[in-house]
Amino acid sequence: MTVVDNVERGAPNARPARTKLSWAWLGVMPFFVFAFAFLLYPSSTIVVGSFRDARTHAFTFKNVLALLSTPYLINAYWLSIKISLITALGGGLFGFLLAYSAIRGGLPRFMRSSLMTFCGVASNFAGVPLAFAFIALLSPSGELTHLLISLGFNPYYHGFTLYTFWGLSLVYMYFQFPLMVLIIAPAIDGLRREWLEAAENLGASSLQYWRYVALPILLPAMLGTMILLFGNAFGAYATAFALTGGQVNLVTIVIGAELTGDVLGDAGLGYALALGMVVVMALAIAGYTLLLRRTERWLR
Amino acid sequence: MTHLALSNISKRFGDNSVVSDFNLDVEKGEFVSFLGPSGCGKTTTLRMVAGFEIPTTGKVILDDADLTNRAPNQRNVGMVFQAYALFPNMTVAQNIGFGLQIRRESAQAIKERVGEMLSLIHLEDRGGSYPYQLSGGQQQRVALARALANRPQVLLLDEPLSALDAKIRVSLRAEIRAIQKKLGITAIYVTHDQEEALSISDRIVVMYDGRIEQVGTPFEIYNFPTTAFVASFVGTLNTTEAEVIDPKAQTLRLEGQQLQAASGLEGKRIGDKTRIAIRPERFNFVSVERKDNVLDCTIENITFLGSVVRVQVALGSQRFFMDTFNNPFLELPRIGSKTQITCSREAVLVLSH
């Protein structure tokens, strides 16, 4: 909008364009101030703090080096990445199968909308209540455990326990797979029936249809969701804490412990840990973008 | 020699009968159209040949092999879909070669065949494009090539031109017909557009409400429709009810005037009401030529359609359309004036129901 425009319009209370623009600028100022104060600046301190000696405030690499040379911390990253990958893939796969079954599996119609509703709720049911729900189910005094015991089978005698890596993975899946269902459903809708028929008509078996047509078409959406799931699991804190009391050595747990109790003994190390998480997420997103580009060549 | 036989085919969904009493023998290399309004069962019948629906009764026999219960991916019939159905994640060449790839033909054989098909549809340089980069007409040609690449015994086309605009439709249908003739492949073509069916078919099967109304060449269907539906669906038609005066002499009374038919009144009694139909183009002004029947009427409206002039006349309480060729030197009567129109006795079609 130029000054000339405004004047020519002859609008009744025409203020010069400059004032109008500055009102708008003023209107968005609170947002930017807020974002700077409570998001951008604190986030930047993560970067700064990682490369700064906690006591002398001098620039240094020692925090990063310390992190990379502490097996306990490297292991934390490894564990976090592991659980994120596993639950992203597992939850993604299960969610996909569920969505496909509901949409194209020949099931009664109401099952699809029910599934969507449940998934909408389930994807938000995370954190402490979820952890407790699984405790109520599978802890040594849990309902299912009691049921199994009464049937003669005690899973705890066979090495099962809820409060470990695998137990936690099971719990994580609870909010992972609904997310996949919700996001992949429209993509499955987009799988036109004619593609299946055309493939069959040209001699393809069910498997060949999936391999050459359906999966390639669904791949971009699935990849995108899996990255989301990865980030979801990677950043999860409350669920892990509530379930294992801080015993499973995830990065989020370590950072949380460092925050509340300074367990690492060196403030700078905490920053480096946090920065490490951001680096992992950034790498994941970069990897996803690369993969996406390759599988998306044929998309409009 | 019958190449494809559909015998006693019917299809029911619960209580709903979608196709019934369908019998058809198709010769090798013949181009047959299924013509009818939406919901008449033409697409369902086609899909039964393709294997996407299983007939409730009846058999589909191709070249002496009973296909009725065979899976759709084992039939060797090629299908062209209304919505093209090209695989969006594959290039044109990959789409066309898909069937051959499934059959595990050698890369060399696939490349050659794809090349052949691309020249057949005149898209030699688009092999590397993706479907979204092509126009609708181009996509449909690729779909055709994809179906033909597999060397199917029968080509099935499900309203392939409905999604395209008028100009492309006309040129593409001619192309489809030319390719079909060149390859000598048996083809079944489903459409609701009677002009399409008339212009490219060897035979037309007119369907209504799940049943066959009439089977015949385009000439037969148009000029000698046997039912009121066929007569009204194909081409424009004047239909009305007339009273039988003399069944043997084939005379009728219409709005107080006498009408002479050539045949069709056998078995009727004096006084019977019967449906008759006359094509608009069979009428003419008496001043131009005089034929068996002469009818007094009043001009109600004249519409200039380009090569044809459509004259709407009132015959008592009946309204008739008369089409005459545009003649710049023929002076047309004025609206409201009385005139006489004429038609031959053969032009009066007596309809069976």
Next chain:
Amino acid sequence: MRRGGQVWAWFWMILGILYFFLPLLATFLFSLRAKLGVLSFQAYEDVFTDPDFIYNFGYSVFWGVLTIIVGILLFVPTAYLIRLRLPQFRSSVEFITLLPFVIPAIVFVFGLVRTFSQPPFLIVDSPALLVAAYTVLAMPYMYRAVDTGLRSIDVRTLTEAAQSLGAGWGTILFRVILPNIRVAILSGAFLSFAIVIGELILAQYLVKPAFAPYLAYLIQQKAYEPAAMAVISFALTWAFLGIIQFVGRGGAQAQIGGGR
């Protein structure tokens, strides 16, 4: 999927149903076992008469409502102005609102705490920090919801119509725009609320009263009351979602939120 495929469809569906419902069922059953040998609602009674629960849960609700209000006051005008007048800021604003997606919550909380627990910004004891933090955590969802809502109404025309009738900016925003994006805001509010209720680490660190830390603490202490609380929180989620579905009658949008 045909014929045999349908068997698989039922298989996955049943598996999904089991996986979804068993934990809920177990929680509910567990919550009924407070009285020895009898199924009763004793645990629920205990919860509702527990002053600590009311205190902590009440505060969480309070933080949640504050977060929603701050979110509306902050994001609605911003999204509105960006859409209407300042499209050049669109990408930077989108980047900002997506940052909390990329930066895990705990990392951000870490940075926040470290920044504001040292002079000159020593506000670490103030509830304002808590609400501000929650607002940032909820920002991707709240802002997105508002933006989506604005996208579906013709902002420009509505504004011009209101202006021609003499309305000032405040009136336009709060009496014209806001009511028309009610459903979108409701869905954003739901997600914000879920985040606030579920957030653990910040509330723990700041030692402020909140539901999640209280529940976590209680799990170590008692057995049946946490079960009842979990059931209550789940029922609340359902109810809130139901309200949104009812008011909005809209399509399924992927809803992801809540403290994890």
